[in-house]
Amino acid sequence: xxxxxxxxxxxxxxxxxxxxxxxxxxxxxxxxxxxxxxxxxxxxxxxxxxxxxxxxxxxxxxxxxxxxxxxxxxxxxxxxxxxxxxxxxxxxxxxxxxxxxxxxxxxxxxxxxxxxxxxxxxxxxxxxxxxxxxxxxxxxxxxxxxxxxxxxxxxxxxxxxxxxxx
Amino acid sequence: xxxxxxxxxxxxxxxxxxxxxxxxxxxxxxxxxxxxxxxxxxxxxxxxxxxxxxxxxxxxxxxxxxxxxxxxxxxxxxxxxxxxxxxxxxxxxxxxxxxxxxxxxxxxxxxxxxxxxxxxxxxxxxxxxxxxxxxxxxxxxxxxxxxxxxxxxxxxxxxxxxxxxxxxxxxxxxxxxxxxxxxxxxxxxxxxxxxxxxxxxxxxxxxxxxxxxxxxxxxxxxxxxxxxxxxxxxxxxxxxxxxxxxxxxxxxxxxxxxxxxxxxxxxxxxxxxxxxxxxxxxxxxxxxxxxxxxxxxxxxxxxxxxxxxxxxxxxxxxxxxxxxxxxxxxxxxxxxxxxxxxxxxxxxxxxxxxxxxxxxxxxxxxxxxxxxxxxxxxxxxxxxxxxxxx
Numbered sequence: 001x002x003x004x005x006x007x008x009x010x011x012x013x014x015x016x017x018x019x020x021x022x023x024x025x026x027x028x029x030x031x032x033x034x035x036x037x038x039x040x041x042x043x044x045x046x047x048x049x050x051x052x053x054x055x056x057x058x059x060x061x062x063x064x065x066x067x068x069x070x071x072x073x074x075x076x077x078x079x080x081x082x083x084x085x086x087x088x089x090x091x092x093x094x095x096x097x098x099x100x101x102x103x104x105x106x107x108x109x110x111x112x113x114x115x116x117x118x119x120x121x122x123x124x125x126x127x128x129x130x131x132x133x134x135x136x137x138x139x140x141x142x143x144x145x146x147x148x149x150x151x152x153x154x155x156x157x158x159x160x161x162x163x164x165x166x
Numbered sequence: 167x168x169x170x171x172x173x174x175x176x177x178x179x180x181x182x183x184x185x186x187x188x189x190x191x192x193x194x195x196x197x198x199x200x201x202x203x204x205x206x207x208x209x210x211x212x213x214x215x216x217x218x219x220x221x222x223x224x225x226x227x228x229x230x231x232x233x234x235x236x237x238x239x240x241x242x243x244x245x246x247x248x249x250x251x252x253x254x255x256x257x258x259x260x261x262x263x264x265x266x267x268x269x270x271x272x273x274x275x276x277x278x279x280x281x282x283x284x285x286x287x288x289x290x291x292x293x294x295x296x297x298x299x300x301x302x303x304x305x306x307x308x309x310x311x312x313x314x315x316x317x318x319x320x321x322x323x324x325x326x327x328x329x330x331x332x333x334x335x336x337x338x339x340x341x342x343x344x345x346x347x348x349x350x351x352x353x354x355x356x357x358x359x360x361x362x363x364x365x366x367x368x369x370x371x372x373x374x375x376x377x378x379x380x381x382x383x384x385x386x387x388x389x390x391x392x393x394x395x396x397x398x399x400x401x402x403x404x405x406x407x408x409x410x411x412x413x414x415x416x417x418x419x420x421x422x423x424x425x426x427x428x429x430x431x432x433x434x435x436x437x438x439x440x441x442x443x444x445x446x447x448x449x450x451x452x453x454x455x456x457x458x459x460x461x462x463x464x465x466x467x468x469x470x471x472x473x474x475x476x477x478x479x480x481x482x483x484x485x486x487x488x489x490x491x492x493x494x495x496x497x498x499x500x501x502x503x504x505x506x507x508x509x510x511x512x513x514x515x516x517x518x519x520x521x522x523x524x525x526x527x528x529x530x531x532x533x534x535x536x537x538x539x540x541x542x543x544x545x546x547x548x549x550x551x552x553x554x555x556x
Contacts, residue, residue: 028472029465164204166187166294
């Protein structure tokens, strides 16, 4: 892997917070030209550094029912393959949002989104815990998201300053 | 309501003209839905770890006075900061005073040094406090009008021309509010010898020092022979987004700090204790916050310059603070008229350059301490306004 140059690093820092900034604006903010920004973006997309441009949605405000669960999974690692195979078997399910290998009391942390509690629990009981190498699971349902991806969900920015000041 | 009785008031105060900002503020505050590019403070909240230390100090019951000069550990942190940023050594016990904002330090230095008729050289456009504070201290303000063609830097010729036998203090307000101008090392070197030759003292207001976008800020105190004749004013408002905490400091020669401390002791007692504890945290662990905020301002600075360029408003590239100072002379109206019409027609509040001295005529101060969305919208309206008049 080649080392990041500062332009790329700065672009990443900016689009991580707002992926909708256009190349033209990025170039202005960073004091460079648009072509360089576009090229840096393409290179990072091709290198798999930029993996997507997603949208953060506060589903709670939509009235649409969604359930998110964190599932701790303990597994038996397999000779020569470690955790990779079992992780793959889990992440291939489309309802699985993320799979992390974790140090500490358990092995994999799986986050899962479903429409209802029943849907999530049926995934855990029927699919996840029946996998050969899975020893045990512990499911935690998320009750409320206060902050996600660095964004505080419970508060809207409000400019509290005086309208003019010296 | 009782009528105003000027005869019972101090003539000096009654005759002092109110700040141009105040006048504009009164007009703006009538207009509820106006958007603004008019603030002189950061749009960031104080970083949480700094606020947390302030809260923690309250929880611990640290609600008493500190020593007059301020918490010793804070003065030590300030000295460490002056050393790592400017290579300057100050004695925390004798050469540092914690003040209520940078503004208090300005007032203290003038009052500690000026006798009737002593002259204070004040380059303008600049912050609104210098002139009235000099007057209150019985000094005589001598304005040095700075020029757009010099990017509002103070030149040796301008300084030389303003000096008289009564000149005592030179105010050096860089990085500058409202122009965004800076004085680089070479610019400071060009005036240092004149300052020494005429035995002037310098009030170097470096409150925006950390917000410098080319190289890093150079304090005039770091030049040979200057530390012993300079009071460096700085504070936490701009660099750490702590305006409401009201905390600043002054560093300078012990004999002068001692007299300033005497006035401070009688007028103020000590700076707010909670703020001082928070400030210790800011200096110990706040470098990264400053870097992050500076980078963010710099992005917005470029954005605003780009937009002004697109609408054809001439403006030099400011390298400090968070202001740009475009010229609006081509429209044949004064800054105040321009600002007022802009407010009425487009509901955008921008402070006229004249609020910072007569030589600010023909200019506007645009603050870019706003979100990009706010800047985009306000500058779009400004663009429409100027295009209608061409």
